[in-house]
Amino acid sequence: xxxxxxxxxxxxxxxxxxxxxxxxxxxxxxxxxxxxxxxxxxxxxxxxxxxxxxxxxxxxxxxxxxxxxxxxxxxxxxxxxxxxxxxxxxxxxxxxxxxxxxxxxxxxxxxxxxxxxxxxxxxxxxxxxxxxxxxxxxxxxxxxxxxxxxxxxxxxxxxxxxxxxxxxxxxxxxxxxxxxxxxxxxxxxxxxxxxxxxxxxxxxxxxxxxxxxxxxxxxxxxxxxxxxxxxxxxxxxxxxxxxxxxxxxxxxxxxxxxxxxxxxxxxxxxxxxxxxxxxxxxxxxxxxxxxxxxxxxxxxxxxxxxxxxxxxxxxxxxxxxxxxxxxxxxxxxxxxxxxx
Amino acid sequence: xxxxxxxxxxxxxxxxxxxxxxxxxxxxxxxxxxxxxxxxxxxxxxxxxxxxxxxxxxxxxxxxxxxxxxxxxxxxxxxxxxxxxxxxxxxxxxxxxxxxxxxxxxxxxxxxxxxxxxxxxxxxxxxxxxxxxxxxxxxxxxxxxxxxxxxxxxxxxxxxxxxxxxxxxxxxxxxx
Numbered sequence: 001x002x003x004x005x006x007x008x009x010x011x012x013x014x015x016x017x018x019x020x021x022x023x024x025x026x027x028x029x030x031x032x033x034x035x036x037x038x039x040x041x042x043x044x045x046x047x048x049x050x051x052x053x054x055x056x057x058x059x060x061x062x063x064x065x066x067x068x069x070x071x072x073x074x075x076x077x078x079x080x081x082x083x084x085x086x087x088x089x090x091x092x093x094x095x096x097x098x099x100x101x102x103x104x105x106x107x108x109x110x111x112x113x114x115x116x117x118x119x120x121x122x123x124x125x126x127x128x129x130x131x132x133x134x135x136x137x138x139x140x141x142x143x144x145x146x147x148x149x150x151x152x153x154x155x156x157x158x159x160x161x162x163x164x165x166x167x168x169x170x171x172x173x174x175x176x177x178x179x180x181x182x183x184x185x186x187x188x189x190x191x192x193x194x195x196x197x198x199x200x201x202x203x204x205x206x207x208x209x210x211x212x213x214x215x216x217x218x219x220x221x222x223x224x225x226x227x228x229x230x231x232x233x234x235x236x237x238x239x240x241x242x243x244x245x246x247x248x249x250x251x252x253x254x255x256x257x258x259x260x261x262x263x264x265x266x267x268x269x270x271x272x273x274x275x276x277x278x279x280x281x282x283x284x285x286x287x288x289x290x291x292x293x294x295x296x297x298x299x300x301x302x303x304x305x306x307x308x309x310x311x312x313x314x315x316x317x318x319x320x321x322x323x324x325x326x327x328x329x330x331x332x333x334x335x336x337x338x339x340x
Numbered sequence: 341x342x343x344x345x346x347x348x349x350x351x352x353x354x355x356x357x358x359x360x361x362x363x364x365x366x367x368x369x370x371x372x373x374x375x376x377x378x379x380x381x382x383x384x385x386x387x388x389x390x391x392x393x394x395x396x397x398x399x400x401x402x403x404x405x406x407x408x409x410x411x412x413x414x415x416x417x418x419x420x421x422x423x424x425x426x427x428x429x430x431x432x433x434x435x436x437x438x439x440x441x442x443x444x445x446x447x448x449x450x451x452x453x454x455x456x457x458x459x460x461x462x463x464x465x466x467x468x469x470x471x472x473x474x475x476x477x478x479x480x481x482x483x484x485x486x487x488x489x490x491x492x493x494x495x496x497x498x499x500x501x502x503x504x505x506x507x508x509x510x511x512x513x514x515x516x
Contacts, residue, residue: 006344006366006412031413038369038408039389051366053413079402083468088476099471103492104460106390108402109409239471239491 356424403459
């Protein structure tokens with residue numbers, strides 16, 4: 001790991017100031033829990049000259065908003081968020097998704113803001129000897145014709161087929177969260193589903209956060225509170241593994257008809273994938289296994305599998321149908337006994 | 341507050357009840373600071389990338405991977421390593437149980453396993469849920485709960501059976 005200049009900020013303003021005063025904005029990073037950034041630095045993938053430590057910022061609270069929603073400070077650690085009484089009571093989907101990611105030690109370190117900023121675990125991104133447009137723009141993508149079992153099937157490009165690794169973010173996408181950002185030119189708010197980007201021709205840019213901007217909090221709307229929901233994750237081992245496919249689902253049925261449905265997928269795309277096609281298909285229909293399967297098929301229709309990950313298309317369809325069926329009362333209500 | 345100058349930072353860490361001063365480069369991990377700079381080598385370096393849990397220590401009572409922590413970030417925090425679990429020479433109940441149940445073979449993952457178990461039991465006692473907790477409220481520390489909550493610590497010798505028995509025993513003894 002290269003050496004760097006370290007500074008520690010006490011509040012958002014001092015963090016933005018320390019960042020702006022660093023000699024090279026492109027070689028400066030905010031440091032939170034460090035669970036991904038320190039690893040990337042040790043691998044030489046990130047080589048910052050300056051780190052601005054933001055873990056002392058007073059952003060570690062979960063607050064109720066006047067409209068009944070919830071504001072999650074960017075420095076709330078993943079374990080605290082998953083265990084928070086208001087989150088467990090009003091947004092259990094978020095708690096469940098967080099607890100299915102990483103290990104207890106990592107969740108004790110990792111922060112809410114940092115979870116959004118984590119980078120892909122594509123092996124070719126991590127391997128300095130491999131071609132990777134995300135790591136070195138224009139160098140090519142060895143994953144395209146390589147061992148691409150864990151790679152994307154939706155929204156990928158000829159430049160990059162990496163996936164976003166987060167579980168928490170899949171739940172946030174389904175819950176209509178928004179991201180509050182502070183930067184040199186003031187504050188702004190971005191819908192969660194617009195925060196991460198598809199790779200297109202610029203896979204080196206993961207998010208729409210600008211250099212020097214800082215995530216200060218995540219808001220959950222009151223309209224997403226209390227929805228019957230479930231997070232299903234399919235992975236290679238029962239715990240402590242990234243998703244091959246994951247599904248965040250919420251379903252409200254009234255009078256035998258689907259009144260509200262939320263669906264987001266993990267492990268299939270460069271960003272947490274909000275399954276709008278399936279949602280639109282299901283709106284106002286009966287909550288039957290057949291409708292769930294047809295909705296899943298419609299969502300996955302544009303999927304482009306690679307040599308080793310074609311299984312993900314069928315896996316995603318079945319996991320969607322299973323998650324929704326469980327919420328409609330037609331299937332086991334948890335992962336118990338099955339793949340996690 | 342700029343705390344590194346000329347490539348070095350003068351910091352102070354509270355380790356196993358003792359305040360220790362050291363001058364290090366900011367890139368030094370908490371793990372390396374403990375082992376190489378403070379002479380507290382009980383904490384082990386396994387993968388050095390947050391995948392194995394051998395480097396687990398307790399910070400303010402919570403378990404973390406010290407390999408992914410920069411030492412400069414942990415000033416003013418209460419750091420406890422395997423050495424700090426038995427300050428008076430009397431073994432911690434988890435340490436004693438690991439001996440009684442053969443919770444190790446080569447012993448390399450053991451300090452991390454034990455610190456992790458101490459942190460895990462405190463998390464469980466505080467009511468924190470896990471991925472296998474039904475309806476978000478932990479009841480008993482079932483084997484499924486224990487395995488899920490300890491999944492961040494790998495043992496390549498495969499001493500998992502003894503490790504689980506040791507933790508179950510201590511949990512059973514501390515139940516009200």
